[in-house]
Amino acid sequence: MFSKFRNATDKARKLAIEHQNCLLPFIPCFRNLINMVEQQNSSSKVQASYELCRKTFTPSGAPLSSSAIQKLCSLLDTFGPADVGLKEENRDDRGHGMLGLNRLSSVARWAQPITYVDVYECDSFTMCIFCFPTSSVIPLHDHPSMTVFSKVLYGSLHVKAYDWVEPACYPKSKEPGYPAVRLAKLTVDKTLTAPCETSVLYPKRGGNLHCFTAVTPCAVLDILTPPYREDAGRKCTYYHDYPFSAFSRGNGAEIDDEKIDDLAWLAEIDTPDDLYMRQGAYTGPAVQV
DSSP states (O other): OHHHHHHHHHHHHHHHHHHHHHHGGGHHHHHHHHHHHHHHHHHHHHHHHHHHHHHHOOTTOOOOOHHHHHHHHHHHTTOOGGGGTOOGGGOOTTOOOSSOOOOOOGGGGGGOOEEEEEEEEOSSOEEEEEEEOTTOEEEEEOOTTOEEEEEEEESEEEEEEEEEOSSOOBOSOOOTTOOOEEEEEEEEEEEEESSOOOEEEOSSSSOSEEEEEESSSEEEEEEEESOOBGGGTBOOOEEEEEEGGGSOOOBSSOOOGGGGGGEEEEEEEOOOTTOOEEEEOOOSOOOOO
């Protein structure tokens, strides 16, 4: 009985090896097919985003319907790092993901750059990615007459954002040596950790002036509509925020004393010297125009 069982086992093992040898030439093809399917799945998200943006946005920045905003947010909510060419297992504290950038020397690690990656840009919108090393900062800046969709792809990002107080409110008097400031109200002060919902800011609400600080290595997919364009009045301006107590109470809008802690005076500044940003290569699915 045992010898029959052993013979049957040996025969089965031999057949299995033969079948395995027959399949070996096809394994690379199977792998390529799997990769192709995965790429198509990712490509469909990037492509679907592009097509939805192309149908929805205009160069003039026409008002967006709530249904159009919700539709794009729902799509962006499904995005992960792999959908734009970032590989989670290869992320490190440089914040570069898999963008083909050379490793920084230990001497230069104190000045780790934020990596900016163009995905697509036209007159109606810009689609881009920011990859942050830990503790890196994009200083407080505005988005004049723009709507911005932001999706954290991985990691944790702290967002501090303001909107202007309306009507415009300025200090009662400008003392010599003090910067020109305008009153703003704090609307967002929280940490976003992936996976999380897409954030949206609008021309006059939702935190149009914001600052990003990387709590951990992280990446953000941004869609801006219409894009920055200086000759159309959409110039990126940087600001410094001062506590409300730094200046005398201004005239203009009525101020609720109970909400003073949420108010700040914003002063325009030049592009900060310590804003260290570099261009990265986009390695995700190509947009088919």
